[in-house]
Amino acid sequence: MNDQLYDLESLRFPIGEFQKPDCITQGNLDTWITAIECFPFKIKELTKNLSVNEVNWIYRPNGWKIKQVVHHCADSHINSFVRFKLALTEDKPVIKPYEEHLWAELTDGLDDDLTASLQIIEGVHARWVLLLKSFGEQELKKQFIHPATNKTLCLEEVIGVYAWHCNHHLAHIEQALFYKGQF
Template sequence: MEDLVQSYAEGFNRLSVAIEGLSEELLLYKPAENRWCIKKVVIHLCDAEMIALDRMKRIIAEPNPLFFKFDPDAWALRLQYSSLDMSVFLSLFAALRASMVPILRGLSEEDWARTGVHNQNGKLTLQELVAMFVHHLDRHIQQIERNKKAFAEQR
């Protein structure tokens, strides 16, 4: 589990490197009408992280908790991601990750095997859940890189 926790712990640094020095124009650039700009991706990552912490902590503390899917597009629209201050959310993401790392590092093998039930994905262990959110961040960093490339190509 040490490698998994280390990957989780390094997430904020990987995200910071991906967005370091980006102009406001690039942060707001959408490669297509139905795609998100980098600013929305970063705010989404923070909102997803809040959900991740809730799920992880409930798996650790409660017997077989139930989780529900959330609609990221509805959150982005209804919470008006475009008008929000991305730097606040970036700081919150860092704090959320930093708060969870010591908890994860202190878990036993039995804790990692504890489960919760997702209303669409079924039963998930804590290990699977943490891995999902590590990969979730990685996928969005790839999306950020694609946006940066598309922006450079259209110039």
């Protein structure tokens, strides 16, 4: 970036890290579900006119290219949707983690064409939001166990995490576009 100073942590977390409220309210849930619902439109709008050169821009030094961010969101949100369904149909299941940084390096994670991942995001989010909007108190309290952290997560919190995840990666794409990938 030509002698410009930047804070690597701010580039990594442009909207900050997820902060769980002490008490999750219906207002929080409504805001989070809306963020998840709007994500397919927002990511499509941000990326629809990008050239092959532009989808290869990175959002920070040693960060992913825009195309990897988009493909990652498809991968991550598929996994999250499945985790929600597991939590709804099993008693505190242990979910399967995955190596997202390695997935981003696979052929499909390096594809310059974003179409398939944008279609996956649109379809997964349509079904996910339908499911989320049907939740009552019982569903919101369902849990799963993440073996990487050995932490039990409640679905109401995970809704917030994924709303944050959507906005986090939209900010990464905006950042790559603002800096024109020049790190």
